[in-house]
Amino acid sequence: MSTLFGRDILRTDTLSNEELKLILSTAARFEDVTRAGGRLRNMEGRLLATLFFEPSTRTRLSFETAMLRLGGQVISVADPKTSSAVKGESLADSMRTVEGYADVIVIRHPQKGSAQEAADAVAVPVINAGDGAGQHPTQALLDVYTMQKEKGKVDGLTVALAGDLKNGRTVHSLVYLLKRLGARMIFVSPAELEMPPEIVTDLKTGGTDIQITSDLAAAMRSSDVVYVTRIQRERFEDPSRYECLKGSYVVDMALVCQAKPGITIMHPLPRVDEIATEVDAYEGAAYFRQAANGVPIRMALLALLTGRE
Amino acid sequence: MSTLFGRDILRTDTLSNEELKLILSTAARFEDVTRAGGRLRNMEGRLLATLFFEPSTRTRLSFETAMLRLGGQVISVADPKTSSAVKGESLADSMRTVEGYADVIVIRHPQKGSAQEAADAVAVPVINAGDGAGQHPTQALLDVYTMQKEKGKVDGLTVALAGDLKNGRTVHSLVYLLKRLGARMIFVSPAELEMPPEIVTDLKTGGTDIQITSDLAAAMRSSDVVYVTRIQRERFEDPSRYECLKGSYVVDMALVCQAKPGITIMHPLPRVDEIATEVDAYEGAAYFRQAANGVPIRMALLALLTGRE
Amino acid sequence: MSTLFGRDILRTDTLSNEELKLILSTAARFEDVTRAGGRLRNMEGRLLATLFFEPSTRTRLSFETAMLRLGGQVISVADPKTSSAVKGESLADSMRTVEGYADVIVIRHPQKGSAQEAADAVAVPVINAGDGAGQHPTQALLDVYTMQKEKGKVDGLTVALAGDLKNGRTVHSLVYLLKRLGARMIFVSPAELEMPPEIVTDLKTGGTDIQITSDLAAAMRSSDVVYVTRIQRERFEDPSRYECLKGSYVVDMALVCQAKPGITIMHPLPRVDEIATEVDAYEGAAYFRQAANGVPIRMALLALLTGRE
Numbered sequence: 001m002s003t004l005f006g007r008d009i010l011r012t013d014t015l016s017n018e019e020l021k022l023i024l025s026t027a028a029r030f031e032d033v034t035r036a037g038g039r040l041r042n043m044e045g046r047l048l049a050t051l052f053f054e055p056s057t058r059t060r061l062s063f064e065t066a067m068l069r070l071g072g073q074v075i076s077v078a079d080p081k082t083s084s085a086v087k088g089e090s091l092a093d094s095m096r097t098v099e100g101y102a103d104v105i106v107i108r109h110p111q112k113g114s115a116q117e118a119a120d121a122v123a124v125p126v127i128n129a130g131d132g133a134g135q136h137p138t139q140a141l142l143d144v145y146t147m148q149k150e151k152g153k154v155d156g157l158t159v160a161l162a163g164d165l166k167n168g169r170t171v172h173s174l175v176y177l178l179k180r181l182g183a184r185m186i187f188v189s190p191a192e193l194e195m196p197p198e199i200v201t202d203l204k205t206g207g208t209d210i211q212i213t214s215d216l217a218a219a220m221r222s223s224d225v226v227y228v229t230r231i232q233r234e235r236f237e238d239p240s241r242y243e244c245l246k247g248s249y250v251v252d253m254a255l256v257c258q259a260k261p262g263i264t265i266m267h268p269l270p271r272v273d274e275i276a277t278e279v280d281a282y283e284g285a286a287y288f289r290q291a292a293n294g295v296p297i298r299m300a301l302l303a304l305l306t307g308r309e
Numbered sequence: 310m311s312t313l314f315g316r317d318i319l320r321t322d323t324l325s326n327e328e329l330k331l332i333l334s335t336a337a338r339f340e341d342v343t344r345a346g347g348r349l350r351n352m353e354g355r356l357l358a359t360l361f362f363e364p365s366t367r368t369r370l371s372f373e374t375a376m377l378r379l380g381g382q383v384i385s386v387a388d389p390k391t392s393s394a395v396k397g398e399s400l401a402d403s404m405r406t407v408e409g410y411a412d413v414i415v416i417r418h419p420q421k422g423s424a425q426e427a428a429d430a431v432a433v434p435v436i437n438a439g440d441g442a443g444q445h446p447t448q449a450l451l452d453v454y455t456m457q458k459e460k461g462k463v464d465g466l467t468v469a470l471a472g473d474l475k476n477g478r479t480v481h482s483l484v485y486l487l488k489r490l491g492a493r494m495i496f497v498s499p500a501e502l503e504m505p506p507e508i509v510t511d512l513k514t515g516g517t518d519i520q521i522t523s524d525l526a527a528a529m530r531s532s533d534v535v536y537v538t539r540i541q542r543e544r545f546e547d548p549s550r551y552e553c554l555k556g557s558y559v560v561d562m563a564l565v566c567q568a569k570p571g572i573t574i575m576h577p578l579p580r581v582d583e584i585a586t587e588v589d590a591y592e593g594a595a596y597f598r599q600a601a602n603g604v605p606i607r608m609a610l611l612a613l614l615t616g617r618e
Numbered sequence: 619m620s621t622l623f624g625r626d627i628l629r630t631d632t633l634s635n636e637e638l639k640l641i642l643s644t645a646a647r648f649e650d651v652t653r654a655g656g657r658l659r660n661m662e663g664r665l666l667a668t669l670f671f672e673p674s675t676r677t678r679l680s681f682e683t684a685m686l687r688l689g690g691q692v693i694s695v696a697d698p699k700t701s702s703a704v705k706g707e708s709l710a711d712s713m714r715t716v717e718g719y720a721d722v723i724v725i726r727h728p729q730k731g732s733a734q735e736a737a738d739a740v741a742v743p744v745i746n747a748g749d750g751a752g753q754h755p756t757q758a759l760l761d762v763y764t765m766q767k768e769k770g771k772v773d774g775l776t777v778a779l780a781g782d783l784k785n786g787r788t789v790h791s792l793v794y795l796l797k798r799l800g801a802r803m804i805f806v807s808p809a810e811l812e813m814p815p816e817i818v819t820d821l822k823t824g825g826t827d828i829q830i831t832s833d834l835a836a837a838m839r840s841s842d843v844v845y846v847t848r849i850q851r852e853r854f855e856d857p858s859r860y861e862c863l864k865g866s867y868v869v870d871m872a873l874v875c876q877a878k879p880g881i882t883i884m885h886p887l888p889r890v891d892e893i894a895t896e897v898d899a900y901e902g903a904a905y906f907r908q909a910a911n912g913v914p915i916r917m918a919l920l921a922l923l924t925g926r927e
Contacts, residue, residue, distance in 0.1 A: 065356060075683055075686070077696075079388060079390075081673070087888045089887070090895075093888060093889060097910075098679065271398070272398070277399075277401075295409065370693045370719055374693055387696070388699075578711065579707035581707070598718075601715075
């Protein structure tokens with residue numbers, strides 16, 4: 001039987017399909033219990049340390065909520081300026097110290113590869129909550145959990161991914177999961193921000209159906225889900241090019257009305273202008289439900305890694 | 310029967326007299342239990358989010374203490390620089406995300422009206438812990454709770470409010486509550502910092518007895534309670550005017566000895582120089598007891614709004 | 619019978635030998651329970667406030683872990699910029715406010731003597747978690763607890779203290795405890811950073827065996843324990859002098875291999891370059907175990923001071 005006891009969660013591609021299903025089904029089970037007003041105590045007497053070497057309120061609060069909703073407790077470094085790293089301590093040393101306090105550690109760090117380095121230093125399970133341009137596996141997991149909840153399944157869905165596909169670690173983690181779960185994908189971006197070709201090649205190997213376009217409206221007409229990410233001005237050498245383009249990647253009700261009926265709209269948040277607030281009232285606007293789904297997914301991971309599911 | 314289940318607490322003037330009494334009596338009941346060494350578990354399995362977009366240690370710790378003393382748990386953003394607002398997220402979006410985590414939200418924000426905006430965005434109860442020049446309702450509630458505890462009742466008391474009456478949101482919230490509870494008031498301030506005339510007019514409507522003076526010693530001779538607030542140098546165009554005046558609004562033992570015997574001295578804290586430290590030993594110096602009263606008042610609100618009193 | 623109920627822990631020299639033994643034995647008892655997978659609930663329903671007027675992640679997390687592992691709860695000021703002190707509030711006033719919330723207070727403050735000032739202001743027990751150049755008693759207690767665990771006893775051990783012995787509050791607190799527990803000591807430092815002569819005189823009174831040297835390798839050949847502290851560049855008027863010296867006070871495997879077999883290596887952490895990372899794999903490298911020992915020691919103090927051991 002599949003188990004994740006004692007494992008780290010640093011990236012999604014090291015998870016087997018069986019492990020992936022175990023995480024999603026455990027999350028669903030936990031969500032059912034709490035939705036019915038039940039209380040879970042799986043992590044009672046256990047301690048989570050959240051170490052944020054780069055601030056991220058949303059992710060930190062989501063993990064802390066998950067731990068507290070399981071009856072556990074939390075110690076936290078929310079602000080890099082209060083950490084020992086400012087005194088010149090290595091990440092490995094910081095981790096080994098915190099290992100003396102906590103049963104499981106969540107780390108967010110601006111540097112790619114740091115989560116692996118952190119996990120290598122300690123015996124307790126480590127969860128990567130984002131390592132710079134690297135991975136953000138729990139985001140990708142809650143994204144597919146959301147699609148499954150909103151659409152009943154991921155297999156056979158057509159998912160449009162729109163916005164900055166070049167630089168977004170979120171979409172890079174997500175597309176590999178979508179491939180494994182049997183989704184078709186449409187990549188929608190300006191030419192400057194296209195999905196890196198090596199990823200496209202990876203995905204096409206094995207026969208995943210991938211389309212590439214810069215036409216958001218057309219993509220939304222044939223998609224079950226549109227996953228919107230932000231286009232940042234800083235990514236363009238020529239600012240006027242940004243000004244020309246930004247309007248084409250804003251999801252508003254005019255676009256939604258022309259899209260495939262019932263289309264689900266997702267966004268990893270925070271949103272700035274990419275989705276008009278008028279869309280919030282649309283039934284298929286799933287982005288706040290998506291954020292809330294981070295809690296059961298992280299509950300599942302905390303319990304599974306510590307052997308208390 | 311009066312109930313506050315599902316309500317927000319954004320200002321005091323929307324509370325009915327019955328609701329006000331319910332809050333004060335629930336606070337007293339909770340305080341009796343904890344004082345007798347009992348443990349309350351009303352909020353067990355519930356989560357409070359404290360979102361401080363402006364730091365305020367005292368208020369944040371008081372709310373967190375209240376939640377923990379009721380058996381609940383807390384997630385917290387103590388520092389605006391670690392919040393998603395720095396990434397350009399709207400307040401409404403931040404609130405809708407946190408609604409996915411917590412059962413009740415306390416918000417402090419530098420901008421007037423922000424608490425209302427925050428409450429409008431979500432279905433869970435929201436408590437305003439200060440919105441800039443706007444309201445700070447829990448401070449006003451703990452102030453009247455303190456008067457009731459110190460003096461047995463508020464009805465019929467003469468309360469002198471001294472210091473900066475022009476700019477203080479605390480006193481603006483408080484005077485309306487004092488009127489409703491039947492207190493007489495004396496407003497003591499330099500001419501530049503007088504209570505805004507529209508508030509004075511409001512209060513006199515309905516026949517509340519209001520006196521206006523700049524003589525603190527005289528006011529204290531006929532008051533049961535003196536509520537001191539800080540006069541800030543920055544409020545004066547002419548700094549030498551501040552230098553002239555500041556000494557006249559400092560409560561010291563010389564003033565206390567000439568005051569009405571047994572006068573209760575209050576202050577919302579932090580104090581800087583407005584009350585001499587020699588007064589701390591005086592039996593009627595209630596300001597630290599007043600700060601401690603924030604805990605039962607906030608316990609009452611948390612339990613009432615979530616239907617767990 | 620010895621008890622610490624209601625006491626403050628501000629320095630180590632006010633603890634009697636009996637109290638010291640009580641702390642060490644209570645820590646050992648708590649550690650045995652938690653190591654066996656048991657859960658302690660001594661602090662259930664109690665609240666710890668950690669007030670860090672100067673950041674120190676390691677110490678704060680260690681205290682919070684201790685409280686949570688005893689079933690208690692925590693309110694926390696991790697960052698001085700979010701505290702009321704920035705509004706001009708005195709330390710005594712801050713303490714009296716927090717006394718209204720918490721059952722026991724841990725304070726870290728950059729100013730020597732501040733812990734005493736804080737403790738004088740309130741009735742609840744106060745623990746000094748470092749007051750500038752003053753004391754850091756819980757560090758010294760966990761250090762002797764570590765020696766006892768690693769070596770079975772402290773009496774009769776030869777302990778080399780190496781590095782900056784002039785400025786380190788940690789070693790200043792520690793040496794008095796070592797004297798009382800019957801250890802011999804070797805002080806190893808460059809001439810500029812020698813142990814202050816008045817401390818050496820104090821220690822020799824009563825016949826403690828003290829040697830003074832600048833030769834780390836020689837000291838390690840005859841020591842059971844070497845306690846390494848950091849030499850900071852800023853301590854030297856002439857930077858080139860620092861460059862000459864720093865290499866002589868780095869513990870690496872070459873030094874360990876020439877040392878007394880089984881020598882225990884300790885460090886209060888964070889370490890920068892004082893101990894080569896190659897030493898981490900050496901069985902006697904106790905510094906991360908030492909950091910973890912802070913938890914049972916602080917559990918013992920929290921329970922003893924509040925009468926819940």
